[in-house]
Amino acid sequence: MTTMTPLFSISELPDNSAKGIELGERKLFAVNQKGNIYLYENRCPHKGIPLEWMPDTFLDLEKQFIQCATHGALFTIDQGLCIAGPCTGAKLVPISFEVIEGQVCIA
Numbered sequence: 879m880t881t882m883t884p885l886f887s888i889s890e891l892p893d894n895s896a897k898g899i900e901l902g903e904r905k906l907f908a909v910n911q912k913g914n915i916y917l918y919e920n921r922c923p924h925k926g927i928p929l930e931w932m933p934d935t936f937l938d939l940e941k942q943f944i945q946c947a948t949h950g951a952l953f954t955i956d957q958g959l960c961i962a963g964p965c966t967g968a969k970l971v972p973i974s975f976e977v978i979e980g981q982v983c984i985a
């Protein structure tokens with residue numbers, strides 16, 4: 879049986895918000911858009927650096943896209959696809975997860 883690691887409670891991630899997660903060296907982030915949760919590696923495909931400019935700040939002002947703080951690349955929330963900026967066409971790395979008893983967990 880695979881051991882699942884709980885990352886956070888879904889109650890900590892309200893609608894239209896994002897959250898950074900650090901697991902040792904590994905950086906991830908989660909977004910809640912309209913009740914759907916998405917989890918990605920926190921690494922911009924342009925320079926391979928973290929996306930946020932302040933803790934838990936991953937979205938653009940309208941909260942329509944994930945935005946890289948360094949050169950402003952915009953990514954779709956549901957697919958992590960870059961639609962504007964220096965890495966247009968590249969994708970964020972999605973992480974599969976399960977929600978177990980209200981906790982977002984990864985294998």
Ligand code: FES
Nearest residue numbers: 922924946949951
């Ligand atoms: S590092 Fe993200 S757009 Fe350049």
